[in-house]
Amino acid sequence: MTEPALHAIAADHVFDGTAVRERTAVVIDGTRIARLVPTTELPGGITVRILPEGAWLAPGFIDLQVNGGGDVLFNDQPTAQGARAIAAAHRKFGTTGLLPTLITDSPEKTGLALEAVNALAGREPGILGLHLEGPYLSPEKRGVHDPRHIRRPHADDLALLTAPRHRVLLVTLAPEVVPPGFITELVAAGVRVSLGHSMASYRETMAAMAEGLVGFTHLFNAMRPLASREPGPIAAALQSPDACYGLIVDGVHVHPAMLRLALRGAGRPILVTDAMPPVGGVRASFALYGRAIEVQDGRCVTGDGTLAGTNLDMASSVRNCVHVLNVPLPDALRFASAHPAMFLGLDHMLGRLAVGYRADLVALDPKNMTVIATWVAGSGEG
Numbered sequence: 001m002t003e004p005a006l007h008a009i010a011a012d013h014v015f016d017g018t019a020v021r022e023r024t025a026v027v028i029d030g031t032r033i034a035r036l037v038p039t040t041e042l043p044g045g046i047t048v049r050i051l052p053e054g055a056w057l058a059p060g061f062i063d064l065q066v067n068g069g070g071d072v073l074f075n076d077q078p079t080a081q082g083a084r085a086i087a088a089a090h091r092k093f094g095t096t097g098l099l100p101t102l103i104t105d106s107p108e109k110t111g112l113a114l115e116a117v118n119a120l121a122g123r124e125p126g127i128l129g130l131h132l133e134g135p136y137l138s139p140e141k142r143g144v145h146d147p148r149h150i151r152r153p154h155a156d157d158l159a160l161l162t163a164p165r166h167r168v169l170l171v172t173l174a175p176e177v178v179p180p181g182f183i184t185e186l187v188a189a190g191v192r193v194s195l196g197h198s199m200a201s202y203r204e205t206m207a208a209m210a211e212g213l214v215g216f217t218h219l220f221n222a223m224r225p226l227a228s229r230e231p232g233p234i235a236a237a238l239q240s241p242d243a244c245y246g247l248i249v250d251g252v253h254v255h256p257a258m259l260r261l262a263l264r265g266a267g268r269p270i271l272v273t274d275a276m277p278p279v280g281g282v283r284a285s286f287a288l289y290g291r292a293i294e295v296q297d298g299r300c301v302t303g304d305g306t307l308a309g310t311n312l313d314m315a316s317s318v319r320n321c322v323h324v325l326n327v328p329l330p331d332a333l334r335f336a337s338a339h340p341a342m343f344l345g346l347d348h349m350l351g352r353l354a355v356g357y358r359a360d361l362v363a364l365d366p367k368n369m370t371v372i373a374t375w376v377a378g379s380g381e382g
């Protein structure tokens with residue numbers, strides 16, 4: 001769809017990232033939000049898209065962890081084209097910004113992924129950066145990550161990861177396998193660091209947080225569990241107001257009681273999909289490191305039943321949050337937009353509908369959380 005540079009979208013309920021405004025229009029000028037006005041005060045002569053009765057308009061979803069979509073696995077196609085195909089598949093489910101996620105792989109693949117995402121700077125607004133999940137992980141908590149590529153950092157890794165970039169870089173690592181000061185160096189270079197696939201003790205987690213780690217990748221999954229005398233990373237995360245924890249709300253990965261516990265934590269919950277190629281695709285299976293992964297009962301599993309990412313999309317994640325966890329819709333929407341924007345340091349331009357913010361929006365039917373339309377940098381689809 002091609003809109004005129006100045007256009008407006010009107011909805012019964014507009015969640016601006018903080019509050020819900022009734023019968024409001026978002027005026028878009030080019031790629032940015034020009035203003036929010038009551039629908040009755042829209043100036044004449046402006047093109048207005050009026051959303052169906054009862055629809056919500058909200059900041060577009062931001063997904064920090066996307067392994068694949070549209071039958072593409074980023075590890076197989078760590079290229080600009082692969083990233084674009086994945087973003088296009090997820091956009092149907094309200095995701096207007098994402099980090100293609102490369103799980104543990106060879107240094108060559110890592111280099112390609114970094115190059116691909118850098119090359120999209122200024123050309124593909126929906127691709128906000130890159131998430132490297134691994135390779136510095138605990139072999140004990142590797143999940144489906146390839147043990148042949150799990151390792152400690154090499155001498156030249158820091159230079160690669162801290163090189164100047166045009167996009168956000170998020171690194172998931174196990175703090176206990178990187179040397180002291182490694183996280184500090186990454187954080188000083190603007191890299192977001194998140195704990196994941198880790199057996200870190202509480203003390204090791206607190207030391208990593210003192211170095212600047214604030215993220216927790218799919219909290220609860222693939223990390224040392226909560227225990228009375230060794231609280232581990234989960235307790236460290238839940239007690240810190242600075243912590244940002246990714247939650248997979250697919251009804252499979254984490255028990256609702258654990259998710260409710262996370263929602264009572266002091267930090268910021270973030271909805272992530274950890275999505276695999278079947279999301280927005282047509283095939284119900286794919287290969288990961290040459291192993292067949294099947295979608296069974298909505299879950300992505302290996303032959304031996306190990307979970308291998310998800311078949312989850314962001315709209316379903318928001319819906320599960322509301323319907324299963326009884327989270328008010330505005331809160332679920334914040335977990336899907338404002339919180340990830342803050343974690344990525346992009347909250348000055350994303351995660352809110354406010355003057356000067358980039359026009360990234362999702363229009364939703366709140367009954368079943370189906371996506372009516374999306375806009376990325378002012379450009380609409382649907």
Ligand SMILES: [Zn+2]
Nearest residue numbers: 133143218222
């Ligand atoms: Zn993982």
